[in-house]
Amino acid sequence: MNATSLPATADTRRDAADLRADRAFRWLVSAAGVLVLVSLISAALSMLWGGRQAFSRFGLEFFWRDAWNPVLQDFGALVPIYGTLVTALIAMVIAVPISFGIAMFLTEIAPKWLRTPVGAAIELLAGIPSIIYGMWGLFVLVPFLAEHVYPWVDDNLGGIPGIGAVFSGPPLGLGMGTAGLVLAIMVIPFISSVMREVFLTVPGQLKESAYALGSTKTEVVWDVVLPYTRSAVIGGIFLGLGRALGETMAVTFVLGNAHRLTVSLLEPGNSIAATIANEFAEADSPMYLSSLIALGFVLFMVTFVVLTIARLMLRQLKKREGN
Template sequence: MNATAFPVPASTDRDVKDARADRGFRWLVTAAGVFVLVSLAAAALSMLWGGREAFAKFGIAFLWTDAWDPVGLNFGALVPIYGTLVTALIAMLIAVPVSFGIAMFLTEIAPKWLRGPIGSAIELLAGIPSIIYGMWGLFVLVPYLSEHVYPWVDAHLGQLPLVGTLFAGPPLGLGMGTAGLVLAIMVIPFIASVMREVFLTVPGRLKESAYALGSTRWEVVWDVVLPYTRSAVIGGIFLGLGRALGETMAVTFVLGNAHELTASLLMPGNSIAATIANEFSEADSDMYRSALIALGFVLFLVTFVVLAAARLMLRQLSKKEGN
């Protein structure tokens, strides 16, 4: 076929402007993506550089040493790491089933007139500053737990074999259990909102087909809704976990801020974020400041590992689903 049969029109000024605008937009969004990576790397490197004195003196043993002696300049990150992980684990054990129940109630059970107010309440809870949660936990939750809950827990659960050490201790109210409970209340709105939104994406025909085959509501949720939204649900859970790991002010109020390694959830403990918030203004030596900055780098690594594990899990699930 003759090429001259379909002549190509000459480029107009508008085509040139469109191409230039398209290139500019591509470079702009690319710069935005690169900015995120550069900011992340800069934050990690700055904390690593700030903590170089502590890492040079204590080495990798800084991660599993439980000493914290500002006078003798002997520091270790084990107690804050342990407190961070334990409180976050408690929070997720409470928050995930509660968030799942809220999401399922709003999408499957609640009447339409009730879904709006409850959904708005969840969004309002997500917008409350963390310091408000901390003050509420200190002035309301701590006295109630110390008077009515923890004495019963210590008397009954603290005597059990094997797990009794987790629930034995004086009913102070302050401790890792209280911190985990406050964290759970904080992350529930985030996880519940994500679950609710993804549950709403399930096609109605899938659920109607399951009901038509005689499935119960629980079977529809477990066999249809959850498999369809599994990846997004796991992503929402890890989003809440990331918030729990890095929370500072709420945990600082109710954790007790005691640098002691204990298995009891009723005893005061410490976390990485709370240690930095409480002691950074009191750091009177270069080594002390370096140890606190090194703790910040450790928290960065812990959060990065958790989120990377979440991404890896989601990728494996996507491969199994054929995506």
């Protein structure tokens, strides 16, 4: 009887230990998940509390006022919000098709001996600090655009009825167009890396079946690869958009930091992150400092809204796909 009870007791102890370990692991990972939510909410509330003076004085008008006068203590977030959205939009218009082309080249077209060095180059570009992109943009890209590109844009596109105002202005090199271009170069490695990894998950049997039916490489890409990876591709695009919305140093170098509302992509503008980076050390009054912190809260909300829209889009796509 004793010999029979000993293994049973050992098994019982082992089961109890496994149960305690599983319970501890569950609490540990749950705490990690809760920590993310607590950090997110704490950051938002701290910025909201820091900007309470600005919101108390200007109210909701703070979001659409274009004034920014530290001397008169008159502040508004419209110009930085506009500059942030415009530069991010320019970046995505440029970056998404290029990233798609890079990912398709690496997964479908490039020979095997070329895929590794090109993939490593993309990863190296993703690891370059943003301030390096900003310095390169200021000392290399800005003079090139001011001398060779923007004069042609102003002369040939600035007079087109309806859209001429967007492409007209002094060829300074600094401006929202340049900032959007630098942002595009920054987010291309991120988006293309995500797309490449996603495209590699497509089962080879699907593509081989399409080729066997006589499909061309273009048809395989558009009719097989993209439908299979649509949700993940959109997620990668919005990941790059989130990076573009919050970028600071690269934009600060090339945006021009002029607090005025203009539709021209050739003229200097401003963004939320650039405004905070440039003026935080100069905030010599509580209202000035509160307005800058309020801008941080606005950037938080803009990013949150954009990513929420991305999640809703992905959910709708999954419903259409039957997932």
